Every structure is written in structure tokens, then in C-alpha cells.
Amino acid sequence: MQCRRSGRHHPLYGTGAIAVNFDRIQLNRRNLLKAAGAGLVAAGTAGCSSSVKPQENPGIIGKDGKRVLPWSNWSGNQHCQPNERLVPRNEDELLNILRNATQPIRSVGSGHSFSALVPTDQTLLSLARLRGVENIDSDAMEADVWAGTRLSQIGDKLWEHGLSTINMSDIDTQAFGGALATSTHGTGKELGTLSTHVKTLRIANAAGEMLECSASQNADLFNAARNNLGALGVVTKARIHADKAYYLKEHSWMMSEDEGLERAEELRDAHRHYEMYALPHSDYMLGIAIDKIDPSEIPADQPEPSGDAYEAFRMMSNLIDYMPFARSWLVNFGAGGVEPETRYGKSHEIFGNLRDIRFNEMEYTVPAEVGPQCLREILQTIKKQNIPVIFPIEARYIKGDDVWLSPFYKRDGFAISCHNFHDKDYKKYFAAIEPIFWKYDGRPHWGKIHTLKAAEFAARYERFNDFLRIRKEMDPQGLFLNDHLRSTLGIS
Numbered sequence: 001m002q003c004r005r006s007g008r009h010h011p012l013y014g015t016g017a018i019a020v021n022f023d024r025i026q027l028n029r030r031n032l033l034k035a036a037g038a039g040l041v042a043a044g045t046a047g048c049s050s051s052v053k054p055q056e057n058p059g060i061i062g063k064d065g066k067r068v069l070p071w072s073n074w075s076g077n078q079h080c081q082p083n084e085r086l087v088p089r090n091e092d093e094l095l096n097i098l099r100n101a102t103q104p105i106r107s108v109g110s111g112h113s114f115s116a117l118v119p120t121d122q123t124l125l126s127l128a129r130l131r132g133v134e135n136i137d138s139d140a141m142e143a144d145v146w147a148g149t150r151l152s153q154i155g156d157k158l159w160e161h162g163l164s165t166i167n168m169s170d171i172d173t174q175a176f177g178g179a180l181a182t183s184t185h186g187t188g189k190e191l192g193t194l195s196t197h198v199k200t201l202r203i204a205n206a207a208g209e210m211l212e213c214s215a216s217q218n219a220d221l222f223n224a225a226r227n228n229l230g231a232l233g234v235v236t237k238a239r240i241h242a243d244k245a246y247y248l249k250e251h252s253w254m255m256s257e258d259e260g261l262e263r264a265e266e267l268r269d270a271h272r273h274y275e276m277y278a279l280p281h282s283d284y285m286l287g288i289a290i291d292k293i294d295p296s297e298i299p300a301d302q303p304e305p306s307g308d309a310y311e312a313f314r315m316m317s318n319l320i321d322y323m324p325f326a327r328s329w330l331v332n333f334g335a336g337g338v339e340p341e342t343r344y345g346k347s348h349e350i351f352g353n354l355r356d357i358r359f360n361e362m363e364y365t366v367p368a369e370v371g372p373q374c375l376r377e378i379l380q381t382i383k384k385q386n387i388p389v390i391f392p393i394e395a396r397y398i399k400g401d402d403v404w405l406s407p408f409y410k411r412d413g414f415a416i417s418c419h420n421f422h423d424k425d426y427k428k429y430f431a432a433i434e435p436i437f438w439k440y441d442g443r444p445h446w447g448k449i450h451t452l453k454a455a456e457f458a459a460r461y462e463r464f465n466d467f468l469r470i471r472k473e474m475d476p477q478g479l480f481l482n483d484h485l486r487s488t489l490g491i492s
């Protein structure tokens with residue numbers, strides 16, 4: 001697996017943890033691969049591959065007599081065969097599509113949601129042609145972003161005008177419209193989700209009318225549309241607040257699990273961004289602190305990123321499958337040798353991670369004050385039930401907001417993200433963990449795996465019925481619904 005663009009591999013997912021550790025103890029990545037390979041041969045599993053096979057499904061002949069390819073999300077856990085794919089070139093074309101629609105339409109961004117928000121066997125609509133960053137006002141620190149713009153395309157453009165995004169998610173390959181639909185977030189005690197950076201928003205309803213909303217114009221629509229699930233209409237553009245261009249220093253270091261949990265709030269308060277990665281079945285936790293710096297603080301020599309540890313990480317996981325008794329020892333062995341790492345760069349260069357390791361994910365946000373306690377219980381449960389997972393658990397602090405269906409609505413949150421490799425069973429793991437999230441009054445990420453239905457959402461969101469009211473006004477006939485939305489929103 002190769003890096004596709006210059007960006008960072010996360011210390012745990014990419015170049016850091018495994019490579020650094022095994023280098024230090026004179027067992028480099030190549031040796032690790034050999035050792036893992038030998039272990040697999042011994043276990044009779046040589047030739048196991050984790051690579052995703054290219055889709056061979058040629059699709060169907062669709063509504064208009066043209067071939068329509070099947071759709072799958074990033075991790076491969078969601079699939080569908082639409083009978084039509086539409087990619088309007090401009091807002092007028094979009095409005096025409098909506099006015100003349102004869103069957104349900106689902107919007108798709110970049111397919112980075114794990115939940116079944118997108119799948120449809122009817123029309124799949126992408127705004128990939130409505131992209132770009134415009135009308136940048138450096139003094140007011142604002143810009144218009146088209147919904148089809150990938151998050152990775154925003155940073156460079158703003159930088160040219162002396163601006164940076166206020167924050168960013170872990171990766172930046174999502175479409176802007178898709179990210180807004182699910183309250184996509186980064187980390188930072190004083191920083192809200194990307195939806196909270198929106199000043200005004202344009203959204204087309206099912207009748208093919210374009211509506212503008214903001215805190216002072218169509219305020220109810222604004223509060224619903226900043227976490228809209230693609231259920232209210234099609235967002236075409238938003239004006240966002242930005243920050244003055246800034247540089248960042250990212251420092252990551254390994255500490256004991258106990259220290260990580262005990263110091264979580266102190267470290268959250270001390271840094272602009274703070275997140276932690278707990279390593280199941282180990283005694284360790286990685287802390288990552290990111291802060292603004294003056295460019296004069298950037299050292300002339302920055303270490304070159306080393307190679308990619310994907311194969312090594314995967315092989316370690318495969319090896320553990322056949323030597324489960326060695327799981328804890330191996331993970332501790334890897335984690336214990338990780339050296340601290342520091343990186344510097346422009347804001348958008350530091351924010352954008354590469355995620356070449358495909359996985360499935362469940363994320364719940366619990367109230368910030370009980371976050372570390374909830375994380376501790378999850379880690380204990382994994383150990384106690386001997387759940388076969390070594391994938392790091394990410395935990396982040398995010399500021400509360402006023403977006404009706406935001407997991408951070410009216411409360412500061414601690415988002416805990418549990419993953420497993422895309423080709424390993426995640427269902428038993430998530431089934432064991434999800435009740436712990438419920439116990440701590442958790443709210444799921446709308447774009448990630450969960451099992452909640454409408455009644456449970458209604459109990460968690462005081463403005464749930466207001467969201468349903470706006471949805472009905474925007475789309476009385478259910479043009480924008482699929483089965484998943486009907487069940488999560490309680491619409492028959």
C-alpha cells in the first residue's frame with residue numbers, strides 16, 4: 001500500500017507506532033513482516049490477504065437505458081444498486097431534477113459513512129460537480145464552500161487568502177455537504193463541529209425551490225439543516241467562518257492507560273486540540289496534543305515520514321488471530337517502545353490524516369464529564385470478555401452546540417470511536433460495547449454504526465419532533481427518504 005498524496009499517517013495507523021518500536025529494538029518493519037509471515041505459515045494461513053478485491057459487478061441497465069454502476073461506501077459495509085445516478089452541473093440543473101423527480105432520491109457525498117444513510121435502489125445524486133471555494137473575505141474571515149467540495153480542497157484555497165479552517169475532522173476526504181449532514185467533527189474543548197462554523201446555508205427542497213437560512217433567516221431550518229442527514233433536501237453551498245491562517249505543532253507520546261485516563265481533562269484544558277488513542281488489551285494509551293505556533297518555532301529539520309506500517313499492523317493482527325494467547329503481550333510489546341513524535345506545518349497539512357487501513361466504526365458521544373469513566377469501562381469490558389480486537393479506540397473532546405440533531409446538542413461531548421478492520425467481524429464487538437454507551441447517556445454519530453431507532457432518538461434529542469416538522473415542510477412526500485431514514489426518524 002502506498003501513500004496516495006503527501007499527508008500524514010497517524011502515529012498508530014501509519015508510520016509511527018509499529019515502525020518506531022520495532023526499529024528501536026532492532027526488529028525493523030521488514031523483520032516484523034518476516035516474523036509475522038512465519039507465524040502465519042506455521043499457523044497454516046499463508047496467503048491470507050486483507051486487500052479489498054475490486055468490484056466486478058458491472059451494474060445494471062438503468063432507467064434511461066444507460067449502464068448504472070453499483071455503489072459501495074468507503075469501508076464496504078454498505079452497498080446498493082441505484083437505477084439512476086445524477087450529477088447536476090449547477091443549481092438550475094439540480095432544481096430541474098427535483099421538480100421532475102418521479103422516484104426517491106438519495107444524496108451522496110464521498111461515501112464515508114458507515115451507517116445506511118446513502119443506499120437506495122432508485123436515484124443516487126452527487127454534487128461532485130458543484131465544488132470550489134469562492135467569495136473569500138479575508139477581513140471578515142468568511143468564504144463560500146460548494147457542497148461537493150472535498151474538505152481537503154478547502155485548506156489550500158483559504159491559505160492563499162490568509163485564512164485557515166477553524167478545525168477539521170480526522171480525515172479530509174469527505175464532501176463538505178456530506179460532512180455537514182452528520183455533524184462531522186474534529187477535537188478541541190473550545191471547538192465545535194464543522195456544522196457550527198456555518199454562517200449561512202443554501203438548501204433545495206423537494207419542490208425544487210432554493211431556500212437560504214442562517215441564525216437570523218429561517219432559523220428553524222438552519223438549526224435542522226446543519227445536521228440534516230440528507231433528509232431535508234439537497235444542500236448546495238454554505239458560507240463558513242474561518243480563522244486567520246495558522247501553523248500547528250502536533251506532539252504525540254505514549255503513556256500508561258491509567259495516566260491517560262487520569263490526565264484526560266488536564267490535557268484537554270492545556271491544548272487547543274487533544275485526543276487519545278487507547279490500545280485494547282494493552283496497558284498503554286497514545287496522547288496527541290495539537291497547538292497553534294508561530295512559524296519561527298518550526299525547526300529547520302523535520303524528520304521525513306518513514307514507510308507505511310499497514311502490512312505490519314495487519315500482519316500483527318492476523319498473527320494474533322492464530323496466537324490469541326499472545327495478544328496482550330504483543331500489543332504491549334509494540335506500544336511500549338513507541339517514541340514521542342513531533343510534527344509542524346500549516347493547519348490543513350497537520351489536520352488531514354491518511355486512512356489507508358479500512359475499518360468499520362461505531363462512535364458515541366457521552367457527556368464530557370463522564371467520558372474517561374466510560375472509556376475505562378469499555379477497555380475493561382474488552383479485556384474481561386476477551387473481545388478479539390486490537391484496533392485503537394479514539395477519544396476526543398468537542399464543544400457543545402445548538403444544532404438540533406447534533407450529538408453535541410446543548411452539552412460538551414467526549415466522542416469515543418471503536419473500530420475493527422473492515423474484513424473482521426465488528427458486530428459482536430460493537431454489540432458488547434453499545435450498551436455501555438447507553439448507560440452513559442451516549443448519542444451515536446449519525447454516519448457511524450449504531451442500532452438505535454426513532455423512539456430512542458426522540459428520547460435523546462429534545463428537538464427531534466421539531467426536526468420532523470421541518471422535514472415534512474421540506475419534503476411532504478418523502479422524496480429524500482430511504483429505509484434507514486424511515487426507521488431512524490420513525491416515518492412509515
Ligand SMILES: Cc1cc2nc3c(=O)[nH]c(=O)nc-3n(C[C@H](O)[C@H](O)[C@H](O)COP(=O)(O)OP(=O)(O)OC[C@H]3O[C@@H](n4cnc5c(N)ncnc54)[C@H](O)[C@@H]3O)c2cc1C
Nearest residue numbers: 109110111112113170175177178181184185229230235447
Ligand atoms: C476514515 C473515516 C474517518 C472519519 N473521520 C471522522 C471524524 O474525524 N469525525 C467525524 O465526525 N466523522 C468522521 N467520519 C465520518 C464522516 O465524516 C461522516 O460520516 C460524513 O457524513 C461522511 O461524509 P461524506 O461526504 O462521505 O458523505 P456520505 O457518507 O456520502 O453521506 C453522508 C450523509 O450526507 C448526505 N449528503 C451528502 N451530500 C449532501 C448534500 N449536498 N445535501 C444534503 N445531504 C447530503 C447523505 O445523504 C448522507 O445522509 C469518518 C469516516 C471515515 C470513513
